[in-house]
Amino acid sequence: MIVDRISAIGDAAIEVIAADGMRGLTHRAVDRAAGLPAGSTSYYARTRAALLELAIKRMVELDQSDIDPAAKDIAEVLASTVHAAITVGRSRMLARYEFALEATRRPELRAAYDSGGLEIRELCVALLGAAGSTNPQRHARVLLNWLDGSIFDALAGTGSTNPPDKEELAEGARAVLNGLGIPSAQ
Incomplete structure (x- = not known):
């Protein structure tokens, strides 16, 4: 369940960055894009740097699966x-x-x-x-x-x-x- 939520947050962060650029990437924007309750993203990625790192890891994971x-x-x-x-x-x-x-x-x-x-x-x-x-x-x-x-x-x-x-x-x-x-x- 936690892995699924982290993957969903990573996927949503990727979508937010693609649509709105780095300036559009916020914890709230990712919560909305992932359809998660407010505060969910910050629970798994406390800082912006942690959120960026989570998104990069998710991209690599998806690349490898392709x-x-x-x-x-x-x-x-x-x-x-x-x-x-x-x-x-x-x-x-x-x-x-x-x-x-x-x-x-x-x-x-x-x-x-x-x-x-x-x-x-x-x-x-x-x-x-x-x-x-x-x-x-x-x-x-x-x-x-x-x-x-x-x-x-x-x-x-x-x-x-x-x-x-x-x-x-x-x-x-x-x-x-x-x-x-x-x-x-x-």
Whole structure:
């Protein structure tokens, strides 16, 4: 029950940040968005910093649940991940951009933001290593840059008026993987 409530608060914080930016994030706004009684959010996250950290942890948890490390076709996994990020996960990505910008100004947030990002990077390194990458650390950086760029363009860039579908994303992922010398299907 407590885990469900904490997840609900994290989800609501993400939605508030995506809709209203960092300035709109308050304990009361999260209570309202989560449909919880007043004071619920502050019970689990006493300070704004604790609330921000809870939201970051929830984003990482959701990101990790979106990736299937046992998948046979890496390009399809990547395409599904990006497509989900620009459709059903749109709010999470918009909140992530807000966090990224805020982390450049607040060192205490930078540590939590970077920690979450490293967890995703390590998952990507492991996925590429299993696929036969000769340099999974370097290849993960290239691949994550493609992912980040594709998502940003589809949500906030000039590509937002005509975002790619899964097929186009899979083609792009295959091109990047081929360029790195990694077969897309395991």
